Amino acid sequence: MAWLTARYLIESEPELIEKRANALALEQSVECPLEAIGSQFVLDEIVARVDGIKELGERRYLVDVKIATATTGGEPAQLLNMIFGNCSLWENVRFVDLDLPRDLLARFPGPRHGMAGIRELVGARERPLTATATKPQGLPISELARLCRTFVLAGVDIVKDDHGIADQSYSPYAERVKACQAAVVEASVETGKPAFYAPNLVGSPRALRERARIARELGIRVVLVAPMLIGLPAFFDLVDEFPEFVYLAHPSFGGAGRIDTSLLFGKIFRLFGADAVIFVNYGGRFAYSQEESLSIAEALRALWGQVRPALPVPAGGMLVERVPELLDRYGPDAMLLIGGNLLIAREHLLERTREFVTRVESHRFSKTAAPAAAR
Numbered sequence: 404m405a406w407l408t409a410r411y412l413i414e415s416e417p418e419l420i421e422k423r424a425n426a427l428a429l430e431q432s433v434e435c436p437l438e439a440i441g442s443q444f445v446l447d448e449i450v451a452r453v454d455g456i457k458e459l460g461e462r463r464y465l466v467d468v469k470i471a472t473a474t475t476g477g478e479p480a481q482l483l484n485m486i487f488g489n490c491s492l493w494e495n496v497r498f499v500d501l502d503l504p505r506d507l508l509a510r511f512p513g514p515r516h517g518m519a520g521i522r523e524l525v526g527a528r529e530r531p532l533t534a535t536a537t538k539p540q541g542l543p544i545s546e547l548a549r550l551c552r553t554f555v556l557a558g559v560d561i562v563k564d565d566h567g568i569a570d571q572s573y574s575p576y577a578e579r580v581k582a583c584q585a586a587v588v589e590a591s592v593e594t595g596k597p598a599f600y601a602p603n604l605v606g607s608p609r610a611l612r613e614r615a616r617i618a619r620e621l622g623i624r625v626v627l628v629a630p631m632l633i634g635l636p637a638f639f640d641l642v643d644e645f646p647e648f649v650y651l652a653h654p655s656f657g658g659a660g661r662i663d664t665s666l667l668f669g670k671i672f673r674l675f676g677a678d679a680v681i682f683v684n685y686g687g688r689f690a691y692s693q694e695e696s697l698s699i700a701e702a703l704r705a706l707w708g709q710v711r712p713a714l715p716v717p718a719g720g721m722l723v724e725r726v727p728e729l730l731d732r733y734g735p736d737a738m739l740l741i742g743g744n745l746l747i748a749r750e751h752l753l754e755r756t757r758e759f760v761t762r763v764e765s766h767r768f769s770k771t772a773a774p775a776a777a778r
Contacts, residue, residue, distance in 0.1 A: 404448040406469040407507060409486045410500035412663075413464050424453045424466045427496065430489045431470060449474060465499070472503075477510040479675060480636040491661055499663040501670060508708045511639075514678040515646045517711030518704070518736055521678060524624060524649060525560045526597050531730055532738035533763050534561040534651075534716060535745055535756065537583070540568045544579045548586040550752075554745075555590035555598040557756035558764075560738070562587060563627045564603035566653045570610075576602070577617055584621050601625040601651050608637050615645045625649040628677075631656040635675055642676030651716065652677035664695055669702025672713070679714035681740060684729070687720030693732070700733055716740050723755065726762040731769045739763060 409431070415423050432451035433440065440446055454467040475482040487498045503511075514520070522528055537550045547568075554562045564583075570576040580602045587600040604614050604626050611633060618626055626648045630638040632655055642650055652672045657664075668682045680703055683689040685696040700715035715733060718740035729739060741759055748755035 405472040405504050405506060407472050407475070407486070407504060408454060408502040409468050409470055409498065410502075411466045411468065411490070412459075412497040412499050413466050414462050414495040415464060416462065417458075420456060420464050420466075421453075423495070424456055424464075424468070427466065427490050427493070428453050428468045428470075430493075431468065431485060431487075432474060434489065472507045475507065477507065478636075479511075479639040483635060483671075487662060493661075497661050497663065498666065500666055503708075505708060508710065511674045511710070512643075512676070513674055513707075513710035514650070514676060514713050515642065515711075516649050516678045518679075518714040519711070521649055521714050521738075524597070524599065527560070529735060531733075531735050531763050531766065532560045532714070533558070533760050534563060534718075534738050534740040535559050535759075536563050536565045536740070536742040537568070538565045538742050538746055540565055540571070541573055544574060544582050547574070547579060548582040551583045551600060552586040552590045553753050554756055555587050556594060557753050558594065558596060558760035559598060559756060561599050561601055561625055561651070563601035563625075563651060563740075565742070566603055566605075566627065566629055566655050568603055569605050570614075576614055580614075580618060580623070581621060584623055588622075599623075599625045599649075601627045603627045603653075604641070605629060605632060608633075608640070611637065611641055612644065615641065615648070619645065619647070623648070625651060627651045627653055629653040629655040629657075630672055630675065630677065635671065638677075639675045649678045650676055652680045654680075654682055664691070665698040665702045669699045669705075670707070673703055673707075674710060677713055678711075679716050679738060681716040681718050683719045684717035684721055686725070687718075689719050697732060700737065704736055712736075714738055718742075720744075723759045723762060726759065727766060730763065730766045735768060 428451040449471050451468050451470045454469045457465040474485050490496050535554050537547045551562050568574055584600050591598040630652055668680050672680050682699045683691040685691050685693040703713040703715045716738045721741045722744050745756050
């Protein structure tokens with residue numbers, strides 16, 4: 404029997420940590436006392452077991468639990484259930500890492516394009532990439548299309564819908580996507596530089612498939628998806644059914660307080676097919692530390708079996724003036740996403756966006772910059 408390893412941070416009194424660790428192993432496998440099990444096969448091959456306990460500090464312990472891969476069925480929802488199902492309800496437990504054996508990892512193709520595929524799409528082999536968003540929701544479609552055109556004329560690589568724009572009465576999906584795609588294509592032809600529009604795919608599984616079909620018929624190559632909003636298994640199926648899209652994953656609804664951010668955004672989103680992942684940048688309008696943000700980027704680019712590296716996309720209250728600092732922290736294998744700080748320029752939006760693009764594309768990396776990821 405093959406086993407995966409799930410790692411948890413448990414708060415506990417020293418005299419109780421072994422008991423709590425073993426209770427977690429039971430909860431995440433058979434969900435009943437050992438005394439209730441009469442099958443030797445279940446005891447030997449199904450019951451999860453504690454593989455290590457490491458004290459980190461006062462009342463804080465890292466606990467490794469071996470879980471039988473057969474219990475996952477090689478299926479996305481059941482994998483999540485077995486690694487962080489019932490124990491996600493325990494206040495003293497945080498899920499911090501995951502190690503999958505090669506055979507199980509092979510059941511999850513991961514990004515179909517990844518970082519290298521995005522670079523090929525936009526024609527940028529080495530430099531950092533740029534992205535922005537059409538905001539705010541509520542604008543007429545003609546204004547959203549105008550924003551798309553302006554951003555592309557300024558040289559931005561990817562223009563995405565704001566994640567709050569869906570299929571509202573003031574912004575019907577089919578009409579909006581057609582207009583914005585046309586604006587981006589027209590402006591890209593005018594500049595001679597590849598640029599792409601990423602519509603927001605959100606809704607029930609039935610709606611997702613229909614909206615993806617519309618995007619496909621319009622020749623769209625990049626889409627925005629919030630995996631936690633639509634459901635991680637639904638995201639997995641969407642990638643499988645429409646593999647031609649580059650998937651830009653949005654973190655909305657991803658603030659699960661008991662799962663590590665580098666695990667959720669850096670490994671699980673990537674495992675389920677995200678080619679690029681938007682995450683909260685440090686020093687913006689969200690309270691992420693520099694260490695936390697950089698660890699997400701590192702997890703997205705790290706070597707991991709056959710799973711392609713995904714492109715880190717730091718965002719959230721970022722300033723054009725911080726571009727040099729951020730690029731030195733994240734390195735060339737990143738795509739900076741700035742929205743509101745461009746839009747405040749109002750009638751000078753074109754010039755402000757060109758400043759953003761120029762700062763990114765002309766940046767010379769310091770010796771302390773993050774190394775380019777394996778491709």
